[in-house]
Amino acid sequence: MTAPHPVVHFIATGGTIAMKVDPHTGGVVPAITGDDLLHSVPDAARYAQIEVNNFSKTSANYITNDWWARLTQAVQAALARPEVAGVVIAQGTDTMEETAYWLDLTVQSDKPVVLVGAQRNASAPDFDGPRNLLNAIRIAVAPQAHGMGVVVAMNGQINAARSVTKMHTAHVETFQSGNYGWLGEVWDDKVVFSRSPLRRMHIPITASQFPVVHIFPMYAGADGMFIRHAVDTGTQGIVVQAVGMGNMNVSMFEAVRYALDKGVPVVVASRVPNGRTYPLYAFEGGGKTTFDAGAVMAGDLSPQKAKILLTLLLQNGPVDRARLLAAFGV
Numbered sequence: 001m002t003a004p005h006p007v008v009h010f011i012a013t014g015g016t017i018a019m020k021v022d023p024h025t026g027g028v029v030p031a032i033t034g035d036d037l038l039h040s041v042p043d044a045a046r047y048a049q050i051e052v053n054n055f056s057k058t059s060a061n062y063i064t065n066d067w068w069a070r071l072t073q074a075v076q077a078a079l080a081r082p083e084v085a086g087v088v089i090a091q092g093t094d095t096m097e098e099t100a101y102w103l104d105l106t107v108q109s110d111k112p113v114v115l116v117g118a119q120r121n122a123s124a125p126d127f128d129g130p131r132n133l134l135n136a137i138r139i140a141v142a143p144q145a146h147g148m149g150v151v152v153a154m155n156g157q158i159n160a161a162r163s164v165t166k167m168h169t170a171h172v173e174t175f176q177s178g179n180y181g182w183l184g185e186v187w188d189d190k191v192v193f194s195r196s197p198l199r200r201m202h203i204p205i206t207a208s209q210f211p212v213v214h215i216f217p218m219y220a221g222a223d224g225m226f227i228r229h230a231v232d233t234g235t236q237g238i239v240v241q242a243v244g245m246g247n248m249n250v251s252m253f254e255a256v257r258y259a260l261d262k263g264v265p266v267v268v269a270s271r272v273p274n275g276r277t278y279p280l281y282a283f284e285g286g287g288k289t290t291f292d293a294g295a296v297m298a299g300d301l302s303p304q305k306a307k308i309l310l311t312l313l314l315q316n317g318p319v320d321r322a323r324l325l326a327a328f329g330v
Contacts, residue, residue: 004049005045005046005047005048005049005141006048006049006083006084006085006086006141007048007049007050007051007081007083007084007085008047008048008049008050008051008084008085008086008087008088008137008140008141009051009053009078009079009084009086009087009088010034010038010050010051010052010053010087010088010089010090010137011034011053011055011071011074011075011078011087011088011089011090012033012034012037012052012053012054012055012056012090013055013056013057013062013071013089013090013091013092014030014056014057014058014062014090014091014092015058015090015091015092015093015094015096015117015118016028016092016093016117016118016119016120016121016129017032017037017090017091017092017116017117017118017121017122017129017132017133018030018031018032018033018034018036018037018057018090018122019031019032019121019122020032020121020122020123021121021123028121028123030057030058031122032122033052033054034052034053034054034090035052035054037090037129037130037133038050038052038133040122040129040130040133041130041133041134041137043134044133044134044137047137047138047141048085048137048140048141050137053074053078055071055074058092063095063098063099065210065311066210068099068102068103068106069106069205069210071089071099071102071103072102072103072106072107072205075087075089075103075107075113076107076108076109079107079109079111079113080109084111085111085112085140085141086111086112086113086114086139086140086141086145087111087112087113087114087140088114088115088116088133088136088137088140089103089113089114089115089116090115090116090117090129090133091115091116091117092117093117093118093119093154093166093174093175094166096115096117096152096166096175097152097161097164097165097166097175097302097304097305098304098305098308099115100115100150100151100152100161100164101150101161101162101305101308101309102308102312103115103150103161104149104150104161104162104200105201105202105203105308105309105312106202106203106204106205106312107150108202108204110146110147111146112139112140112141112142112145112146112148112151113149113150113151114136114137114139114140114145114150114151114152114153115136115150115151115152115153116132116133116135116136116152116153116154117129117132117154118132119154119170119171119172119174120172128154128155128172131156132153132154132155135153135156135186136153138186138191139151139153139158139186139191142190142191144184144191144192144193145191145193147196148160148183148193148196148197149161149162149197149200151164151183152164152175153186154172154173154174154175155172155173155174155175156185156186156187157173157175157182157184157185157186158182158183158184158185158186158191158193159175159176159177159182159183160177160180160182160183160197161197162197162199162200162301162305163177163178163180163197163300164176164177165177165178165273165302167273178273178274179274179275181195182194183195183196183197199329201327203309203312203313205312205315206315206316207315207316210311210315211236211237211311211314211315212234212235212236212237213235213236213237213238213239213307213310213311213314214226214230214235214237214238214239214307215238215239215240215241215303215304215307216230216238216239216240216241216252217240217241217271217303218240218241218242218243218247218248218249218252218271222248222249222251222252223251223252223255224251224252224253224254224255224256224258225255227240227252227255227256227258227259228255228258228259230259231258231259231262231264235264236264236314236318237264237265237266237267237307237310237311237314238256238259238264238265238266238267239266239267239268239269239298239303239306239307239310240252240256240266240267240268240269240295240303241269241270241271241303242268242269242270242271242277242287243270243271243272244270244272244281244287245270245275245276245277245278245280245281245287246268246269246270246277246278246279246286246287246290246291246297246298247281247285247286247287248268248285248290249285250284250285252285253284253285253289253290253293256268256290256293256295257293260293260294260295263318265296265310265314265318265319265321265324266290266294266295266296267295267296267297267298267306267310267324267328268287268290268291268295268296268297268298269298269301269302269303269306270298270303271303273302275300276297276298276299276300277297277298277299278297279291279292279297294321296321296324296325296328297328298328299328299329301328306328309327309328310324313327
């Protein structure tokens with residue numbers, strides 16, 4: 001007697017993978033449920049029993065900290081069931097890297113959690129959704145995927161939540177991990193992992209309301225006025241998207257110092273995709289000067305992921321700088 005296939009819990013949240021061209025407007029709109037998507041992948045039945053959770057329709061419009069918290073609950077509840085081998089989440093690619101990192105921080109399980117989407121909508125002749133979804137299901141039931149954390153599976157490649165970034169607005173090979181490279185690949189005959197993610201942590205969701213954290217970019221001519229306004233109107237954390245290894249102009253630096261003097265933690269990330277922020281430059285506004293003033297370097301985290309980590313760290317109120325430094329690992 002053949003053993004039953006493992007169960008994969010498939011959470012559909014919308015995105016391009018669930019969209020088609022509207023004949024009236026000529027634009028792409030939500031049109032496909034999770035069940036519809038699954039019908040486009042008949043080979044999925046060879047690998048798993050799929051149960052569908054139509055969580056939302058247009059993920060980009062709904063994504064907030066509260067939305068992510070509800071998604072964490074849905075994922076955690078599914079993974080707690082012994083018959084569930086893993087979870088696959090279909091989402092829009094614009095914010096997929098953020099959702100992946102949020103879940104990697106908040107979901108506690110060794111079972112696979114795989115995020116998947118599409119760069120081309122379901123009306124396109126070369127719609128990439130079905131292949132991506134099939135690959136994600138195969139990863140979710142692969143023994144090798146245990147303990148790998150939350151991953152993004154697109155274009156046959158597997159990327160870790162912490163390092164993955166959308167690098168092209170349209171290409172199917174949009175998700176990359178910079179200098180780190182992907183974790184593995186999906187082949188016709190098997191799923192292959194070549195490395196493991198090392199820098200992972202777990203932060204349980206314990207608050208019913210999340211702190212307000214903003215990202216402010218450094219650019220030529222930035223004056224820091226929005227940082228000051230955010231501080232004066234109650235923001236509880238700030239991430240600066242600095243240049244280089246964490247540098248900014250004098251006006252931005254003075255605004256950062258204003259925030260720090262008011263007790264608002266400031267994390268300094270970089271707009272550069274690869275490398276890390278590091279307190280090296282000691283001119284006014286340089287990374288070392290800002291660090292010495294009390295800011296925290298984000299290390300290799302992008303600004304949007306640094307915001308997620310800072311938000312979760314502050315969910316129960318202020319934390320001391322030592323804990324922030326330890327969490328950001330710099």
